[in-house]
């Protein structure tokens with residue numbers, strides 16, 4: 001039914017807010033018994049790749065675009081490592097307003113670029129990194145009056161709280177540990193706020209510990225200082241100066257969690273493991289939490305038998321190029337039963 005209808009009472013909607021809807025949300029919380037057994041925990045992945053534009057961004061974008069329309073804005077603008085732009089472009093298309101997206105040139109996964117272009121956004125490739133593109137987008141919004149739909153827009157993070165509500169509605173409780181990738185640091189902050197809303201309403205008795213995972217080459221929250229030249233294969237979280245750093249730090253501190261970083265190699269191994277032993281294909285950035293949990297396990301810092309949720313923030317299909325570097329090619333055969341049998345009967 002879409003986020004705006006599903007959580008109408010928990011969102012800042014008025015009778016004037018258009019009920020924008022691409023049937024976002026209600027994504028599956030998938031138990032991953034084989035992967036969980038390796039870690040000695042009960043592990044669930046919330047597969048946000050099932051959202052209409054293939055990432056968690058749709059939860060906040062639907063509200064940001066609805067509010068922009070309510071406020072009489074005529075266009076939207078954002079900077080993005082790819083997913084925000086795909087989402088903004090999709091919602092702008094669905095309500096019929098222009099969308100401008102600023103991307104770090106050459107650093108966006110192919111599927112995400114194809115999405116923004118297909119949805120009809122004006123796509124601008126900036127010769128600079130995401131942090132610089134974000135500064136430019138803010139200036140563009142100020143000068144033109146376009147609605148800024150990055151997570152500096154408060155409605156984005158409010159909409160993204162819905163992920164926490166769905167987890168609690170499904171489990172009847174909060175997890176012990178909530179593991180999540182951190183880039184611009186909005187989503188971890190939104191989840192923490194969402195869990196707190198449910199705790200205040202008495203819907204959950206205990207809050208989770210928030211564990212934020214970054215890529216080693218783009219880990220400003222782990223090193224505790226901005227990273228001027230962020231670099232990682234997980235391009236979605238290739239961010240050196242997160243705008244919501246203060247909120248994310250508060251979430252981790254208040255919950256008794258931690259920030260940690262993982263190498264690109266660990267991310268790729270986790271991505272392969274999640275697909276081949278979990279049956280879920282998530283994009284590289286989304287696999288930083290699993291890589292992080294494996295690291296905690298190796299360090300004997302992961303308690304046994306606890307309930308852990310990871311947010312699988314984006315669909316693996318968005319970045320086939322990176323996936324293909326991890327796997328072999330198909331086995332080519334002649335079109336005969338004999339050739340087929342030779343393959344089927346090998347070991």
Ligand code: F0G
Nearest residue numbers: 080081083084183184185186187313314
């Ligand atoms: N995972 C994916 C797949 C993302 O696309 C992002 C952020 C994150 C995790 C990190 O979330 O920024 O709230 O800490 N992508 C943004 C974008 C920056 O432009 O699509 P965050």
